[in-house]
Amino acid sequence: MLKSLRLSLTAAALACAYALPAGANPYPITEDQRATAERVAQAGVPLDELAPNAPDSHTVKRGDTLWAISSIFLKSPWRWPELWGMNRQQIANPHLIYPGQTLYLVKRDGRATLQMSPGGSSAAAGESGDVVLTPRVRTTDLADNPVAAIPQHLIEPFLNEAIVLDSDELAAAPRIVAAQEGRVMLSQGESAYVRGIQQPMSSYRVFRSAKPLRDFETKEVLGYESVYLGTADLTRLGGETLNQGDKLEVPATITVRQMRQEIGVGDRLAPVPTRNYSRYVPHAPGKPLGGRIISVYGDAITAGQNQIVALNRGSADGLERGHVLSLWRAGRVVKDRTDNRNEAVQLPDEAHGVLFVFQTFKRVSYALIISVKEPVSTGDRFSEPR
Structure with missing residues (x-):
């Protein structure tokens, strides 16, 4: 044959x-x-x-x-x-x-x-x-x-915006100390003055102070997520000058190129990463893997299809880019009214959506909600697909 x-x-x-x-x-x-x-x-x-x-x-x-x-x-x-x-x-x-x-x-x-x-x-x-x-x-x-594997336009902007640090490293990052004409907030095209630049780069991302991402159950800090504000170009290096015999630092000068939110005194600078256009291969984890959603990216309280959520599992837990996960809706507690005892019973959890992991950090990951039946909230459970 x-x-x-x-x-x-x-x-x-x-x-x-x-x-x-x-x-x-x-x-x-x-x-x-x-x-x-x-x-x-x-x-x-x-x-x-x-x-x-x-x-x-x-x-x-x-x-x-x-x-x-x-x-x-x-x-x-x-x-x-x-x-x-x-x-x-x-x-x-x-x-x-x-x-x-x-x-x-x-x-x-x-x-x-x-x-x-x-x-x-x-x-x-x-x-x-x-x-x-x-x-x-x-x-x-x-x-x-x-x-592409998934709608790339939904995650491309996020890949340059999201930053999760193991510790509050932004506290030591270059910072805006003043703006022109005594302004507190900056607009696109305006200049500001920065201290702390050790290795000059042509462009920077601008972030607000990092907020802790805590495990839903243990309350342990898993990382620090910073709010992305926009980008700025370095237009003049800093230096030193003499003022009445005293040596004073002259801050570097930046110009705001793009804004997502208002930029102001106290905000921090981080390098602009290389654009990441990885083509992901969606696949199920090779072993049982579960956890909880710890935040909805942005200002929303709940999330739906094509929105992004943070998970309390990262590369240290075996989560990797391309992993597909099931979203679970917690079963309700109801009264059994079929007899006179009216006992409370716990209904089983039900799978009601699919997550696609596209960015992983050590103890935190970000996932795109591919499909979902009901709004997703902090504390909702996920697992390997079933």
């Missing part, structure tokens, strides 16, 4: 990757890594994990995300590495999926995989009957960027 190979989306992507010009693929793929990806691709997912109305094919459109595409095919979108044969731990950027490509659902032997051509026509059969992956160069309009 001829041996068949189920060609997954990732296997096809790997074939393309091998044909890229030198320097185009920043993540080299070894033969062992490709073999692992192909082995996973042969497994797929059981048919009962498919969505009830999973189509036979889907053409990728602008605005699609990997999460949305996987939701079309799967009951649990975070299981897409199995469906697509994605070796997420070794292949850092497998998302070679572009608008205009068509994905086909292949069902064999009680399992399903995705591939980029019907019936495996993108592979050529060798003399032995084995399927041979043929590297090919795919041309595309440069405007057609590969689809």
Whole structure:
């Protein structure tokens, strides 16, 4: 019997990757890594994990995300590495999926995989009957960027704004000590004077004093979250001068370039980080993992879909970027009125939403609410997806 190979989306992507010009693929793929990806691709997912109305094919459109595409095919979108044969731990950027490509659902032997051509026509059969992956160069309009894992625009601004410190390090950060003409608050384009700059940089983020993030149950401080105010450019270095024989410090000068909130005397400066455009691979934690929401980012008391929350677990607890988590609604205490005793009973907790972790610190993480049925509040529970 001829041996068949189920060609997954990732296997096809790997074939393309091998044909890229030198320097185009920043993540080299070894033969062992490709073999692992192909082995996973042969497994797929059981048919009962498919969505009830999973189509036979889907053409990728602008605005699609990997999460949305996987939701079309799967009951649990975070299981897409199995469906697509994605070796997420070794292949850092497998998302070679572009608008205009068509994905086909292949069902064999009680399992399903995705591939980029019907019936495996993108592979050529060798003399032995084995399927041979043929590297090919795919041309595309440069405007057609590969689809992102989740709606990237929802988290990109946050990646430059969020800062969580293990201790209140901002207390020693450069600080605004005065503004022009005796002002207390600054507007965009106005200048201010800063002390404490040790290593000058061209631009800075401006933060208000950090607030402690406390564990919901133990009240232990897990980190310090600072409120992002805007950005400022360093326009003049500080120095020293003599005033009636006394040596005085001359503060550095900054100019406010962008404002999110009012900037004033006492606010602190931090370096502007490199823009982070990591393409995340959503996946379930490899072990049981649970905790509580400790804050809603911003000024809101509750949060809904596409809002950001802070979790009381971080990289030290095994939480990592791309982890998908279930949100739980606490079961109500009700009276059993079916007999004369009217005993109180605790209803079970119910899963009612999905979190996507996109930023981790040592003991705190931030997650995007992908879906939710009811408003999310501080103290709500999360766990590995179930």
